[in-house]
Amino acid sequence: xxxxxxxxxxxxxxxxxxxxxxxxxxxxxxxxxxxxxxxxxxxxxxxxxxxxxxxxxxxxxxxxxxxxxxxxxxxxxxxxxxxxxxxxxxxxxxxxxxxxxxxxxxxxxxxxxxxxxxxxxxxxxxxxxxxxxxxxxxxxxxxxxxxxxxxxxxxxxxxxxxxxxxxxxxxxxxxxxxxxxxxxxxxxxxx
Amino acid sequence: xxxxxxxxxxxxxxxxxxxxxxxxxxxxxxxxxxxxxxxxxxxxxxxxxxxxxxxxxxxxxxxxxxxxxxxxxxxxxxxxxxxxxxxxxxxxxxxxxxxxxxxxxxxxxxxxxxxxxxxxxxxxxxxxxxxxxxxxxxxxxxxxxxxxxxxxxxxxxxxxxxxxxxxxxxxxxxxxxxxxxxxxxxxxxxx
DNA sequence: GTCTATAGTGCGATAGAC
DNA sequence: GTCTATCGCACTATAGAC
Numbered sequence: 001x002x003x004x005x006x007x008x009x010x011x012x013x014x015x016x017x018x019x020x021x022x023x024x025x026x027x028x029x030x031x032x033x034x035x036x037x038x039x040x041x042x043x044x045x046x047x048x049x050x051x052x053x054x055x056x057x058x059x060x061x062x063x064x065x066x067x068x069x070x071x072x073x074x075x076x077x078x079x080x081x082x083x084x085x086x087x088x089x090x091x092x093x094x095x096x097x098x099x100x101x102x103x104x105x106x107x108x109x110x111x112x113x114x115x116x117x118x119x120x121x122x123x124x125x126x127x128x129x130x131x132x133x134x135x136x137x138x139x140x141x142x143x144x145x146x147x148x149x150x151x152x153x154x155x156x157x158x159x160x161x162x163x164x165x166x167x168x169x170x171x172x173x174x175x176x177x178x179x180x181x182x183x184x185x186x187x188x189x190x191x
Numbered sequence: 192x193x194x195x196x197x198x199x200x201x202x203x204x205x206x207x208x209x210x211x212x213x214x215x216x217x218x219x220x221x222x223x224x225x226x227x228x229x230x231x232x233x234x235x236x237x238x239x240x241x242x243x244x245x246x247x248x249x250x251x252x253x254x255x256x257x258x259x260x261x262x263x264x265x266x267x268x269x270x271x272x273x274x275x276x277x278x279x280x281x282x283x284x285x286x287x288x289x290x291x292x293x294x295x296x297x298x299x300x301x302x303x304x305x306x307x308x309x310x311x312x313x314x315x316x317x318x319x320x321x322x323x324x325x326x327x328x329x330x331x332x333x334x335x336x337x338x339x340x341x342x343x344x345x346x347x348x349x350x351x352x353x354x355x356x357x358x359x360x361x362x363x364x365x366x367x368x369x370x371x372x373x374x375x376x377x378x379x380x381x382x
Numbered sequence: 383g384t385c386t387a388t389a390g391t392g393c394g395a396t397a398g399a400c
Numbered sequence: 401g402t403c404t405a406t407c408g409c410a411c412t413a414t415a416g417a418c
Binding site for chain 1: 269270271275304307308309311312314315333334336337338340341344347348351352368369370371372373374376377378379380381
Binding site: 383384385386387388389390391392393394395396397398399400 | 401402403404405406407408409410411412413414415416417418
C-alpha cells in the first residue's frame with residue numbers, strides 16, 4: 001500500500017484544468033484542487049509556487065525543445081536557421097491529437113487576465129533562454145535577441161492560429177505559413 | 192487649504208516607485224504607499240485595481256501613441272510603413288531626460304517577477320491594439336499580427352538597449368538600429 | 383469605511399522510502 | 401539513521417464585498 005501516488009503535479013494540473021473549465025479560475029480555490037486529488041492546500045503549494053503555476057508546469061520542456069533545436073543545428077547554420085530549427089523542434093509538442101487539450105487550456109487562460117500575464121511572461125522567458133542559447137553559439141547580442149524573439153513571435157502567432165476552431169492543418173504547416181509571412185513583410189524594410 | 196490635491200494617481204506612482212526602489216516591491220505594502228501621500232489603503236485601491244498597476248498607469252498613453260502613429264500615416268502606406276510610423280510616434284515618449292526615470296523604474300521591475308508578468312502582458316496587449324488598428328486600415332489578419340508584433344518587438348528590444356548604462360544615443364536612433372537588424376535577419380528567410 | 387475570503391509563507395510534526 | 405512527501409496550524413497582505 002503506497003502512501004502517495006506518483007505524478008502528483010500532473011494529477012493536480014488535470015484536476016485544476018477541469019475545475020477551472022467548469023467553474024472558472026477565480027471561483028476555484030487551491031484547496032479545492034488539492035481536495036480533488038486527495039491532498040491538502042499546503043501540499044498544492046509545495047508543488048506549485050502559486051495557483052496560476054498549476055497550468056504552466058510543462059513550459060520548461062517547451063523551452064528545452066527550443067534550446068535543443070539550436071543545439072542540434074549544424075555548425076554552419078546561420079542565426080536565422082538556428083531559430084527555425086528551434087521552432088521546428090518545438091513543433092513536436094503539438095501533434096494534432098493535442099489540439100482539444102490545448103484549446104480547452106487556452107479558453108481557460110483567455111478568460112482570466114492573471115493567467116494571461118503568466119502566459120505572456122513565460123513567452124518572454126522562453127525568448128530569453130533562446131537568445132542565451134544563440135549567444136553561446138557565438139551570435140552577437142542584438143542578433144540573438146532579434147532572432148530569438150522572431151522565433152517566439154512566430155510560435156505565438158502559429159499557436160493561436162493552430163487552435164482556431166476552423167483550423168485543421170498541422171502545427172508545423174501553420175508555423176511555416178507564419179514564418180513565410182514574416183519574411184514577406186520584413187523584406188519590405190528598406191536596407 | 193485644499194481638500195484633495197489633483198494628480199493623485201501620479202503622486203501615488205511616484206511615492207510607490209521611491210518606496211519600491213528603497214525597500215523592494217514586496218516589502219512595501221499598499222497601505223504604506225497610500226500613507227506616504229496622506230491617503231488610506233482603500234483610496235489606493237480605488238485608483239489602482241491592484242498593487243502592481245501603480246507602476247503601469249501611463250501605459251495607455253503609450254498604446255495611444257502607437258495607434259495614433261498608424262492613424263496618421265498616409266493612405267498609401269504599406270503595412271510595414273504603418274508599423275514603423277507607430278514606432279516612431281511612440282519614440283516621442285522617451286526623450287533623453289527620461290532615461291534616469293526609466294532606468295529606476297525598470298530596475299524595480301527587473302527585481303520582481305510579478306511586475307515582469309504585468310509588463311509582459313502590457314506589451315502583449317499593446318500588440319493586440321496595434322493589430323486591431325492595422326486591421327481597421329484594411330490589413331489582413333495574419334499580416335496585421337505579424338507587423339504589429341514586429342513593431343512591439345522592435346520597441347521592446349530598443350527600450351532595453353536605450354536604458355543600458357553605456358547607451359547615450361536617442362531612443363529613435365537605437366530603435367532604427369534594431370529595425371535595421373530585424374530587416375537584415377528576416378531577409379535571410381528564403382521565400 | 384469595515385469586514386472577510388483567499389493567496390501564499392514559515393515552521394514544526396508525521397510517516398513512509400531508502 | 402537520512403530524505404522526502406504530506407499535513408496542520410498560525411500568520412500577513414491583497415483585494416473584493418458589503
